[in-house]
Amino acid sequence: MSANDETLRSVRVDRVAAGQYTATNPKGVTISLGSGDEAFSPVELLLAAIGGCTAIDADVATSRHAEPAGFSVTVTGHKIQDDLGSRMTDLEVTFRVSFPEGAEGDAARAILPRAVKLSHDRLCTVSRTVEIATPVKSTIVHEA
Known part of the structure; x- marks a missing residue:
């Protein structure tokens, strides 16, 4: 099977602050991640x-x-x-x-x-x- 738009999945990761990021999927759902104690x-x-x-x-x-x-x-x-x-x-x-x-x-x-x-x-x-x-x-x- 070849890769195409139908098979494509993605998330965007944006920097919020030093060591803190938010991942957002195409549906607009977010999750926090990072290097501190407050996130995954x-x-x-x-x-x-x-x-x-x-x-x-x-x-x-x-x-x-x-x-x-x-x-x-x-x-x-x-x-x-x-x-x-x-x-x-x-x-x-x-x-x-x-x-x-x-x-x-x-x-x-x-x-x-x-x-x-x-x-x-x-x-x-x-x-x-x-x-x-x-x-x-x-x-x-x-x-x-």
Whole structure:
């Protein structure tokens, strides 16, 4: 599949103050990020994106059978510096999900492992991109 306008996704990141930024998507939704204690760091946003992507996939599949009683996803990893530069290693996604007792809850519990595996192996664009190691290109545009 080739890249085109239909496949294009984007966010804009604007500097608000020293070490503080706002990311805005095309829908106008914003999130704060930065290097201080008041916002998500870019690494935390990467972890949240991995967790959110796979959580959505698993939730869609399981909630067709039963509404979860509890649904939490934790993503961990180690930020290191080595010969390859600064990067994250040992990324791990942990699901803590509970469903009500009964046939519908049993069906949701039964499908959860398959849904998580399918998300990891095929569906979650974020974790798939990280695992495949898609190159990142930087461009500078000087504005007057």
